[in-house]
Amino acid sequence: ARQGGGATASRSAALVRPAAAPREPSATQEGEHPGGYADPDDPSEGPRTPQGSSEPLHTGSDGGAASPGTVTREEIIDRARTWLAAKVPYSMSAYRSDGYRQDCSGFVSMAWDLRSNQWTGSLASFGERITKDELQPGDMLLFHNAQDPEDGSHVTLFGGWADAAHTKYTAYEQTPPRTRSRTTPYAYWTNSSRYIPYRPKNLASGSAGPQSSAFPGAAAFGPGKAGAHVTRLGAMLVARGAGRYYRIGPGPRWTEADRRATA
Template identity: 45%
Template sequence: MFITRTITAVAVTVLVALVAPGVASAAPAGGPEVARPQGVSTDGRALQPGGAPAAPRTGLAAADPGPRLTRAEMLTRARTWADNPVPYSREVFKNGYRTDCSGYVSMAWHTDRNYWTGDLDTIGVSIGYDDLRPGDMLLYHNPENPVNGSHVVLFDHWTGAVGGDFLMYEQTKPSTKHRTWSQAGYSRSKYKPFRYVGVIEDAPAGGSTGGQSVVHDGYTSEFTVNAADGHLQETFLARLGGAWGTQDLSASAGTPAVAGQPVAVVHDGYVSVFTVNAGNGHLQETFLARLGGAWVTQDLGALAGAQAPSVMVHDGYVSVFTVTPGGQLQETYLARLGAAWATQSLPASGVSANSAAVLHDGYVSVFTVGTGGQLRETFLARLGGAWTTQDLGAAAAVQAPAAVVHDGYVSVFTVTSAGQAQETYLARLGTAWGTQPLPATGVTAAPAAAGHDGYVSVFTVGTGGQLRETYLPRMGAAWVTQDLGAGTPSAAGRPAAVVHDGYVSVFTVGATGGHVSETYLPRIGAAWASHDLTSTAGTPAARP
C-alpha cells in the first residue's frame, strides 16, 4: 500500500504557445468540440469488461489502484496503442481496458480496473503545470456534460522551454494520437494536471545521479568510447526482449573524440551525455531532446582535464563535476532548461581521480580522492549556500569512488592501495562517518554500485579480470562476495551498472579485444547470465 501525499500546486503564467482562455482556435479532427462518450453507468461508475460498473472502494483499497510503475513504463504502455492506433469506443475493450480516453489513461497507468474522468482524480495528486513530467495526466471533467464532454490526456514531454508547448498521448476520435497540445487546440484553463499516486520516479525523488548507463523513455542506453578513434558510441535496447542496437554519436552528432569515459543523465525529458574533448580538454554535452529526434553536441567551455565527469540532477539544476588539469574540482551547471551553462570552482584541490555525486537529506555531496589518497566530501547543504569540503578519514584510496543512497544511509565505496574494497558510510545526518573493509580483495579498478530489490550491490574487477559482486541483502546482514562468472570475458577497467525493467545489468570491457559485454540478473534468485554486445549488436571495441 502507499499513501497519497499532497503536492502544492505552483502558480504558472499562460504562455502563448498554449491556447489561452477566451482565445478562439480551430477545431481539428479529434479537437475540442468532438464528443468523447465514456463508458459510465447512470450512477457515475466506470464500466468494466462485460458492462458491469466498478464496485465502490473505500479506505486503503481506494488508495491502492494497482501495481506501481515508472514513468518509462507508463510511456511504453501508452505507445502500444499509439504505434498501432486503436479506434475510440466507450463499449469496446482492449486487454481489459475501455478504448475511450479515460480507459486509455487507466491502461497506461496499469490500474487494476477502468476509471473515468469523474474519478481519475482520486488516484492522482494535483500538481502545477510547470511540474508536469512524462506520464502525468491533464484532466478535464466537464460538470455540465460529464459523460460526453470531458477528456483526459497523458503528458509526454516539453517540445521547448518548460511551460510551453508539449507532446501528449490521448485516446480521441477516430483513434489514438500522439501530437502536440497546440495541434489539438485544447484550452489550458480547463485541464488540471495530476500525478499518478503509484508512480515510481525513474530516479530518486528530488534528484538523480548519472552513469555510463541510463534508462529513458523505455530504452536502456550504455555509452562507451571507441578504442580505435575515441568516438562516442551508444548501445541501446529499445524494449525488453528486443535486439540491442548501436550507433556512433560522433558521426551523427559531431561529438569530437573523447578523453576518458562518458557519463549520462536524464533530465527534463532530455538525455545528456557529458564527455571531455580529447583535443582541447573542454567539457562537452551530447544530448537528445526527445525520442526520435536528432542528437546534438555543444561545447560547454569549461576546461575539464582528462578525468571523467560525474553528473547529477538536483533542485531543478543539472550539475556536472569535473577536475581541471591542475586537480581543481569544479561544477558546470544548468539552472534551468533554456538558461546558459555556468562554471564555478569548488573548494577541493589536489584531486587525483574523477568524482561521485549523490543527493541525500537535501544535501548535494561530491566525493573525491586527493593526491594523498584521502577520501573527501564536498557538499552543498542547501541551494544558495556555500560549498564545504571535509576529509572523511577513510584508509588511503587509489581508485575513483562510487556512491549510493540506501535505507537512510549514504555509502561511498573505494579501493585501497592494497586492492581492498571498503565502504565509508553515514548512518544519518549529524552522525560521524564510519569505514569498514568489504570482503573483496585484489580489486584492480574503480567500483560501480547500485541499489535494487532491497539489495546494495558493488561490482568490481579482480586481478584476474573476473567480474565480482559484493552485496548486502538487507540492513544488519553481512556483506557477501561472489564471482559472477556467467561467461563474462576477463574484464579491464571500471564496470558500469544500471537497474531497468526489473533487471540488473552490468557492462564491462574485455581485457583482450575490448569487447563490450552485458552481465545481467533478470530477477532475485535467478542466475546471472552474460552476452557479448560487440558480437551481437556491433558495438566497436571500447576503451576500458
C-alpha cells in the same frame, strides 16, 4: 447500459450511471486543424461522444474491482506506446483484450495500470494534484466539466516538454480515430485553462521526485538505453529545432529519431 449517449439508451439508465458524453477532438494529419472540428475557424464546435462509467476490467469474468498496480514513469509511457504502436481505434463501447475501454479515460486507466475502467469524473481520485512546474512524463492533464460532462471533458498523458519555454508538450491520448501522440500546446488545444495536472498515486517508490538536472554521462544514451533522461534529451533537442525528426515525440526509449536529432 454501460455506454450511454445512443438514441436507444433508456431514461432510467441515465439516472444511475455517471453523467456521460465528453466532447473529444479528433486526430488529424500533420497540418490539419488539431481539434477535428467541422469548422476549423470555430473551435467551439466539436463532436459530442458518450463516455463510459467507472467499471471493472471488461474481461468476461465476474471478478470484482482490483487495486491499482504499482508503476514507474517509464512503464506508464511504455504502456501508452503499446496502444500507439497498435493504432487502437477509439471507441466508447469496445474493449481491448486487456479489458480496458478504448476511450480517453480507458487509455489513461490502462497506462496508469489502474486495473479498472475509470472516466473523467473519477480519474482525479487516483492522482495527486500538482502544478505545471511539477509535471513529469506519465502524469495526466485532466479536464472534467462537472456542470456538463458532455462539453469538452477529456484527459491526456504528459510525455515531456517539447520546448524550453514549456509552452508545448508531447501528449499521448486516445481520441478519434485512434491513439495518437503529438506536440500539443499547453495545456490543450481548447479549454486550455481548465486542464488540471495530476500525478498518479500508484507510482513506484522513488519515481515521483523531481528530475535531476545532472548529466548522467554519454553511456546513458544510445541503442538499448531508456529512462527519463532520454525523454529530457529529446525535449531539449526539439527546443533547439530538431522536432522534424520526431514523428510521435520524444520518449523514454532511445530510437533512431533520437540519434538523428543528436547528430
